[in-house]
Amino acid sequence: MQFMSRLDLEAFDETPFAHVFERTAADGYALTTLAAERAIQPDADQRLYTMYYPVGLDVPLPGGARIDQTYEMWRKAMLENPNSDPAAIFIAKRGDEYVGLTSLELLKDGPAITSMTGVSAVHRGHGLALALKLLSFRYLKEHGYRETRAQNDTTNPPILRLNEKLGYQRLPGRLEWEKPLA
Template sequence: MVDWVRLELDVEAFDDAAFERYPRRAREAGIDFATLADLGDTADHRRAVYELNKTCSADIPERGEFFSYEEYLAQRIEVPTFDPAGIVLAIRDEAWIGMSATSLRSPEVAFSEMTGVLAPYRGQGLSLALKVPAIRFVRAAGRRRLVAFHHPRNASAIAMNRRLGFVGQGGSAAD
C-alpha cells in the first residue's frame, strides 16, 4: 500500500503576483489558457479532457489502469463537486497540451484532481502556469484550502506544489 503525500495550500495567503511570470511566459511562447467553462462543457470537450487526463496520468508511479470513460464521467464529471471552470487547459495551436482539474469538495476545501502536461511540453513551467488560474478558481469559489495527493515517487509534482506554497499535512488519501 502506498503512503500518499498529502499537501495543502492556504489559498488566501497565496501570492499570485509571485507566480504570474509562468502564465505570462507561456502566453509569450504561444500557449493560451482557457477553462472548460470558457470553451463549453460539451460531450466532445469532456471526451477530450478525459483523453488528456488519461495520457498525463500514465506517468504517475503505480497509477494502474486509468478509468474507463464512463467511470471517469461518473466519478469526476457527473458529481456535485464538478465545476467546468475548475478545469484549466493549456492550448497550443488549438491542441490541448496540459490541464489542471480542481473540484470543490466542501465549503472550505477544494481538491486538486490532476495537473499534467504532455511529455513534449514538460520542463517549461506549464504545470506552474496551469496551477495559478486553478488557485484563483479555488479562491473565487470561496474555498480556503486546496489539497493535493501525490505518489511519493512523483517528485516533480510534489516539488511543483511545494514551490507554490503547498505544505505537508497529516492524514491519508482516504481523508
C-alpha cells in the same frame, strides 16, 4: 506512500510566480477552461479525455497502480462528480490541441482539492502546470475558498517540487500495505 498537503489561500500571493503567464504565452500556449471550450468545441469532453488518458497513466500510485479509466469512468469521476465544475477544470491549449489540465474537487464547506494536474509529455517544462494551478487558485479565492489541498505520491518529484515551491505544507502521510491472499 501518499500524503496530503495544504495551501493557505488567504496567505498565498501569486506575484512571485505570475511571470509564468508571459512564458506560456510566448511559448505559444493558451489557457482556458472546460466551460469555455464546451461553448466552442462540441467534442471538448472527448478531446480532454484523449489528452488526459496517457497523462493519467504517468501518475505514480502506490503499489504500481495506474489510472487506467475508460471514457465513461473518467466522465463519472471528473465531470459528473457533484463536486466538480467545468469552470474549475483548467486547460492548456496549443492551437486546437489540448495539452494540459488542472481539475478541482470543490468540497462543500471544506477545502478544495486538486484532483489532477497533468501535462502531455512533450509539452512539459514550459510552466504549464504552474500556470494552470495559479488559475485554479484565482478561481478558488473568487469563490471564497480559504484552503486547497493536494494528495501526492512520494515517488512523484515533479509535482512535489511544484507544490513545495507554491508553499504547500505537508500533512501526515498515509501508509498502505498489500497482502496477497492467494
